Amino acid sequence: MKEKIINIITEIASDSGWEIVANLNDDTVLLESGLDSLGFAILVARLEEELLLDPFTMMDEPVYPRTLGEFVKIYENCSS
Amino acid sequence: MKIIIVTGATRGLGLAVARQCIADGYKVVAVGRTMTEELAFLLQQYSECIDFERYDFSDTEGIHLFAVQITKKYGRPWGLVNNAAIGRDGVLATLHERDIADLIKINIEAPILLTKYILRPMLINRCGRIINVSSIIATSGFNGLSVYGATKAALAGFTKSLAREVGKAGITVNTLAPGYMETDMTSALQGDRLESVRRRSPLGHLATVEDAAYAVSYLLSEQSSRVTGTTITVDAGSSC
Ligand SMILES: NC(=O)c1ccc[n+]([C@@H]2O[C@H](COP(=O)([O-])OP(=O)(O)OC[C@H]3O[C@@H](n4cnc5c(N)ncnc54)[C@H](OP(=O)(O)O)[C@@H]3O)[C@@H](O)[C@H]2O)c1
16 A cells, blocks of 8 residues: 555656655655645545545544655555 | 536526537536436437436535546546526525525535545546636625525635645636526516616626526636636626
């Protein structure tokens, strides 16, 4: 899952000409990774199309993950 | 064929927009609750260019799934025309709370949710057109339409900020503000009141749903790619 997400992030960034930080890891703060809030929205849209799920809509309470690790975990929990 | 989703396409302005979209070469996904003779005729005549999807926007919880299914069935849409609305009138002091809640749900909550989820495939495509149908009443006001007017002003406000949000992804968001057009929604306005609306137009007549559909056609076109966050008013000049 993590690999898939990182691949999509890299793809979105290269399509948009955005620069992504060199070493994406669990502690990378999403909004400092080089993706802005729109890029983040595109990421959620891409994942919904590929995995057929949007964990954020399925949650009863709004959750806004801060780091890449938190983001990946949400998708892992939801698809398991 | 580019896909355009038109809500409230069973009659009135939405039906005219669907007709215009077919003429412009799009494939239309017409959304509404009740099949009408006119829509059935379009479906029969242009079966390749239009499909009907039944949905009641008072079910806001189902909108996410509905949007996902539409995208899966037809592919990523090029355009969304948020046209469906109700026009219940009545002075605020006696308008039932249920009517107030329905107006807010169908006229503003539902289009915001539908836009949220139809926007996603547009974001992936990095192109798209969103058109929110407001009304001149959003800015001019009309006796007995305070809640309706509030929902229409809200939609125009929604346009402005969303246009800023998604512009970088090549998606435009605009508002259409029609003036009075003769449809089911306005059938109660007759006689002297209708005459006074007509008199206010410098052109001496009212705009038609076809006039407004042409404006939608422009906003959906490639030629409008540098027009976003704005309002096109089609009211035969009555608010000028
Ligand atoms: N007519 C005017 O003078 C005028 C002026 C300014 C702005 N507008 C705006 O133009 C738009 C169209 O108005 P109109 O005059 O064409 O109205 P209309 O003739 O009353 O048609 C309304 C459309 O919305 C659909 N709709 C209503 N409630 C719905 C629901 N719960 N779920 C799904 N669809 C629903 C209806 O379809 P079903 O009944 O089949 O569901 C119908 O297709 C509206 O946004 C209106 O506010 C109209």
